[in-house]
Amino acid sequence: MSKIGVFVCHCGTNIANTVDVERAVASARELPGVAFASEYKYMCSEPGQQMIKDAIEEYGLDRVVIASCSPRMHETTFRKMLKDTKVNPYMLEIANIREQCSWVHTDKAKATEKAIRLIRMSVAKAARDEPLFASSIPIEKRALVIGGGIAGIQAALDIADAGHEVALLEREPSIGGKMAMLDKTFPTLDCSACISTPKMVDAGAHPNIKLLTSCEVVKTEGYIGNFQVTIRRNARYVNHDICTGCGLCETKCPVKTDSEFNHGLSKRPAIYKLFPQAVPSKPVIDKNSCLKLTKGKCGVCEKVCPLGCIDYADEDREFTETFGAIVFATGYELIDWTALYGEYGGGRYPDMLTGLQFERLVNASGPTEGHIVRPSDGKEPKTVAIVKCVGSRDPKKGKSYCSRACCMYAAKHAHQILDKLPGTRVFIFYIDVRTPGKGYEEFYDQTRKDGAIYVRGRISKIYKDGDKLVCNGEDTLLGKQVKVMADMVVLETAMTPSSGIEELATMFGVARDVNDWIQEAHPKLRPVETQVGGVFLAGTCQGPRDIPDTVAHASAAAAKVVSLLNKSEMETSPMISVVRREHCCGCGACEKICPYTAITLEEIDDRVGAKRVKRPIASVNSGLCQGCGACTAACRTGAIDLLGFRNAQILEEVDALCL
Amino acid sequence: MSVKETNDPKIIAFCCNWCTYTGADLAGLNRSHYPENVHIVRVPCSGRVNPQFILRAFRNGCDGVMVCGCHPGDCHYSTGNYFTRRRFTLMKRLLEYNGIDPGRFHARWISGSEAGKFRDTAEEVTAMVRKLGPNTRYREYARREMSADE
Numbered sequence A: 001m002s003k004i005g006v007f008v009c010h011c012g013t014n015i016a017n018t019v020d021v022e023r024a025v026a027s028a029r030e031l032p033g034v035a036f037a038s039e040y041k042y043m044c045s046e047p048g049q050q051m052i053k054d055a056i057e058e059y060g061l062d063r064v065v066i067a068s069c070s071p072r073m074h075e076t077t078f079r080k081m082l083k084d085t086k087v088n089p090y091m092l093e094i095a096n097i098r099e100q101c102s103w104v105h106t107d108k109a110k111a112t113e114k115a116i117r118l119i120r121m122s123v124a125k126a127a128r129d130e131p132l133f134a135s136s137i138p139i140e141k142r143a144l145v146i147g148g149g150i151a152g153i154q155a156a157l158d159i160a161d162a163g164h165e166v167a168l169l170e171r172e173p174s175i176g177g178k179m180a181m182l183d184k185t186f187p188t189l190d191c192s193a194c195i196s197t198p199k200m201v202d203a204g205a206h207p208n209i210k211l212l213t214s215c216e217v218v219k220t221e222g223y224i225g226n227f228q229v230t231i232r233r234n235a236r237y238v239n240h241d242i243c244t245g246c247g248l249c250e251t252k253c254p255v256k257t258d259s260e261f262n263h264g265l266s267k268r269p270a271i272y273k274l275f276p277q278a279v280p281s282k283p284v285i286d287k288n289s290c291l292k293l294t295k296g297k298c299g300v301c302e303k304v305c306p307l308g309c310i311d312y313a314d315e316d317r318e319f320t321e322t323f324g325a326i327v328f329a330t331g332y333e334l335i336d337w338t339a340l341y342g343e344y345g346g347g348r349y350p351d352m353l354t355g356l357q358f359e360r361l362v363n364a365s366g367p368t369e370g371h372i373v374r375p376s377d378g379k380e381p382k383t384v385a386i387v388k389c390v391g392s393r394d395p396k397k398g399k400s401y402c403s404r405a406c407c408m409y410a411a412k413h414a415h416q417i418l419d420k421l422p423g424t425r426v427f428i429f430y431i432d433v434r435t436p437g438k439g440y441e442e443f444y445d446q447t448r449k450d451g452a453i454y455v456r457g458r459i460s461k462i463y464k465d466g467d468k469l470v471c472n473g474e475d476t477l478l479g480k481q482v483k484v485m486a487d488m489v490v491l492e493t494a495m496t497p498s499s500g501i502e503e504l505a506t507m508f509g510v511a512r513d514v515n516d517w518i519q520e521a522h523p524k525l526r527p528v529e530t531q532v533g534g535v536f537l538a539g540t541c542q543g544p545r546d547i548p549d550t551v552a553h554a555s556a557a558a559a560k561v562v563s564l565l566n567k568s569e570m571e572t573s574p575m576i577s578v579v580r581r582e583h584c585c586g587c588g589a590c591e592k593i594c595p596y597t598a599i600t601l602e603e604i605d606d607r608v609g610a611k612r613v614k615r616p617i618a619s620v621n622s623g624l625c626q627g628c629g630a631c632t633a634a635c636r637t638g639a640i641d642l643l644g645f646r647n648a649q650i651l652e653e654v655d656a657l658c659l
Numbered sequence B: 001m002s003v004k005e006t007n008d009p010k011i012i013a014f015c016c017n018w019c020t021y022t023g024a025d026l027a028g029l030n031r032s033h034y035p036e037n038v039h040i041v042r043v044p045c046s047g048r049v050n051p052q053f054i055l056r057a058f059r060n061g062c063d064g065v066m067v068c069g070c071h072p073g074d075c076h077y078s079t080g081n082y083f084t085r086r087r088f089t090l091m092k093r094l095l096e097y098n099g100i101d102p103g104r105f106h107a108r109w110i111s112g113s114e115a116g117k118f119r120d121t122a123e124e125v126t127a128m129v130r131k132l133g134p135n136t137r138y139r140e141y142a143r144r145e146m147s148a149d150e
């Protein structure tokens, strides 16, 4: 028989005014298993706690029920108190007779009856409490940042500056992300390269940062503090250990293929650096366009390389490393409008550009050295139409959400055109203009003063007439049809999550929202955490945002990582799921329902009669389990149970109430 | 076993720790009054509530059962309450089949800030259950089982 001590708190008059504490104590004394019951003015106070400790000693209590305020208030206090006694801190139940009784009821007799029932329920549950032990897991003091855009770079730098090792993983041959492609950045119009390349160089040179470019995550195991991540380094065919990045090979390569960085507006060789300021500043060979690798001929780069860095036999290589924390910084891509907007020509007209193509076009290091000219004939446009919300705020065709940065960069694009080609007519088609942010509204106002013509309405059709792109739409403010004969059209298209996010998120057990952006743990209070312990979020992988917000988000994620890595070990809650192997039928229902991929089916050797068999049973990873108990409700045989909230304990509470 | 004949229903409310339990605590802080009939059982997540708990409550003569959790999409454990929702749509039908008026069972989403909603729900459910009268459906059965136990 258990020896339960029941301690009823007056909470000054907060409880005692509405609940007859003495009666509650007297009735608790009668309950099975109760060895001692008493009351005090303030249980949480020093003398209150001492009284409990003394009673534990004196009456040899092995578990405790405290009837007081909400457990959300003082459960931790009383658990801490029990650490100094013989009673295990988890052999504690709290009957909430303040928030859920004395404060919400007025009739003293009825409130007392209810308090008695609540105490009875807690006593019944406590009788089935068992000692639980928090385990601590060691923390590997290294972080992995996935994605080398400005978010990843910022997070990596902050973590590294705090003294921890970071691996910055990027699937492209260089870090930099979209920011490296931009020309100027709103609202201050400082040159993007001038502010981002120094950060890239810092990241490349930082003693605590290891760059893993041309790399992808292929597998991951483990949990907070101990993620074993298998990474594939895609073959580069260039030995970066000896390459100095002199660039001779690039100039001699005979191949010309579309440049990804310039979004097809220019060509690049098969051996290439993503862009001139790439970090690392060393080339790789694109195996899909290299003549030697596709057809077996050529080999020019090998011949010209003064250091013998070229290695056509290079292969993809996999390796596994351990990290204590993970940061997702996989960014965004632009929606493929060509598939969605047939009425805009579906990508047939070369003088229709996406926002990022336009960024490359106005960029001094871009394909035209910053001259705004039509890709088709190299002529300067006299009339430009900028169309916003292509794929954004358009649930029928694209996404229902607002892509947040476009109103501002559309204004920026208009400004850049008017600045470089004064006298050009620039029309901006919009649904609403949204410019919240420091200096943003002023920037938009200035663009209008510069001469940009804002037309409220969507463009319904764009077609070619001679060398003009005819944009048909409606001015919804005037209620009139409009037709603009444009020389160039810029489509400000929706941001969507990076390709491959689904696989990556699934690997780590991280949830995605309805639009596939990574789901943060709480939309307001935990914006940089995921619901998986040790996995954090930085930048646009969580949703569209501009650079200032991305950087702030990334630094916040880094702060979370640092505070985790600063500990050498972490206590984990012992209130997690456990499997009774002999009852488990291996159906896997728990595995499917678990939001944390904490449950896997494991093959075990078993016997059926005299026969040896192998059968699957559920196994819980204690590092991943967060104790939600979803699995317990899904289990058909009752084999899986939640420590601290066992089926039997909850049933005891139910029975105790109905008694 | 003493099931009182008075029409003072016993109602059990399984509340998730993160939303509804917090909301109920807030109702306390606000001194919002609701009937003494509602008794809260704290569970980590509404997804933890096994249909078995509800059946047991009704079998033992509990007059009403509530399962309350975070709003869909707000679950502390990301997806738990979606399962709750699906599971308890089925549950209502199972109860009906077993002769328990589905008006005795309510699944509700109440967030940590919705103290008022908690109070209103407690009042509403109590009133509804009171109207249905005591749940005597399995009393004989339970009584027999109890005496067999002894």
Ligand SMILES: Cc1cc2nc3c(=O)[nH]c(=O)nc-3n(C[C@H](O)[C@H](O)[C@H](O)COP(=O)(O)OP(=O)(O)OC[C@H]3O[C@@H](n4cnc5c(N)ncnc54)[C@H](O)[C@@H]3O)c2cc1C
Residues within 6 Å of the ligand: A146, A147, A148, A149, A150, A151, A152, A169, A170, A171, A172, A175, A176, A177, A178, A179, A182, A184, A185, A186, A187, A215, A216, A217, A329, A330, A331, A332, A333, A334, A354, A355, A356, A359, A405, A409, A412, A498, A499, A500, A501, A504, A538, A539, A540, A541, A545, A546, A547, A548, A550
């Ligand atoms: C046309 C245009 C103009 C803009 N102009 C401005 C402006 O003027 N001012 C402003 O503040 N904002 C502007 N923005 C917004 C700005 O681009 C973003 O806020 C910012 O670049 C987001 O950075 P990020 O690091 O989150 O994402 P990204 O820059 O997209 O970086 C993500 C990185 O992760 C890598 N990656 C993705 N998936 C994986 C994977 N599975 N494994 C490994 N690596 C992966 C990608 O290759 C990429 O390098 C503009 C956006 C557009 C489209």
